[in-house]
Amino acid sequence: MKKQTLFILFAAALVAGGLFAWLKSGEGTVAEKQAEMPAPSKVITVGDTVALYRTPYLNDHSVIYSPEEKKWHLYGIAYPQSEFIHLVADSLTQEGWTKLEPFSDGGAEIWAPHIIRNGDLYHMYYTKIGTPREIHHVTSKDLYTWSKSEGPVLALSNEFSDNLKNKDPMVFRDEDRNQWIMYYSVLKDAKHWVVGYSTSKDLDNWSDMKICFDENTESPGVESPFVVKRGDDFYLFLSARPWPVGGEDIFRSQSPFRWEVKDKVKRIDPWHAAEVVQDIDGKWYLTLSSGIQADDLKIAPLNWNDGLQENILAK
Template structure:
């Protein structure tokens, strides 16, 4: 059995200003065609106020370890579109465009809108005419998108029924990042509820001959649990192979290794550590 753990976390980026502390929560990192890294994420002054999170942080660096340069917000909430907040961006590249998926909220938390904005340079973003690309609940959020075989797959957290139930990791597939299938379920947790749950921040990666799902907070705020499977569309509680002291964890590949991030309320920005697979 493969065990998974993290090395030492080191802070790489703090968005705070001299007179005010700011946090980064759910976030994403992507490297552009010139090799520069971009970080996008939920941001807000401390103390936390999730329903007042209305802009996405943007920072760049030549190396994910920093130093990072802070830029103006990448996106701000669009009330005219019915957005009530901006949560959990995830960015992928396809063709000549970058696609940013995010939770734009809405007045009905059982039918949250999964928003989409596009860009050609990662600095200037425009909402796609089809945004939101679908709706789901309860507070369906934290999208993570990757290519598996001949299709795009979006994982996100929701509940077994839009009005509540077991916390789950749902997924949908798409041929073009615009048209998405009905949802299916990749993981069902024994815990139940409506809003925040322990299947937040799902991240799916492949290492060697296996698939790994990261979710959290489990069991505490700064806690991410890792599950292993031979099938990227099915994970079970019995598949648990690791625990990392991180919140809103994302994984990047850099310098021939996997690295895992940690951020969140009161965490002093974003930290980075090696993700280690040991037999």
């Protein structure tokens, strides 16, 4: 028994000695290694704005790149809100985009387009104003010609109201769960505004609403939700805070299904209807609609300051 005990103690000493030698190697101690690792920062900075397009009114919008064309496209709310303005440019940050034929849905009032690409199809989601408000879905192969909407993919109601006024859809790819998440501004009852979400596997059929951000407020300051994942963190951008002419608040969480007021990491004021866009060189930008509190459509550099290396997009 004594020999066995001595052997165990000897082996433990060897292991400890090897670990100690590794810790004292040129790679540094465990504490030093942790100190050298960049910790996520809560300090997001936004640079100076540049005007992309001269217009007195352009509100919620969506910006997307066409790799086949090597052009950027923008669709957004324009006066009198019965069509979306369509702009194109060779460079995301160039001044003076070109105006093309607008998008319309039979003359109905339409708001807040959001466009994503999946495979060889572009998908646009937007709000059609009525009772109830409806979120519609159309597709395109080239960002010029769009399919016709056959009806809403979401027209939310509950026991409190037949019109939950859902609007401002934003669709996010949840790679971890192999699904899509649609975020939107919505009433949870007859008067309290929240950010709701639904999930989908096919971009057509969406689950019932759940809530991911709830201040229990009657103020609709949860407009234009936009979600970005950085490392293990999910950032939620919200506009019109306070409503109707407020700034942009940014919240951070480690879940794409829940943010709280205490999770706020940045306020940008004044700002409105921000779109978060990554250029083909990996740099990030934040757009600013002219809306009702600014002049012209603008863009500014967005710096995360989180220590994560930027990946250049394969486009």
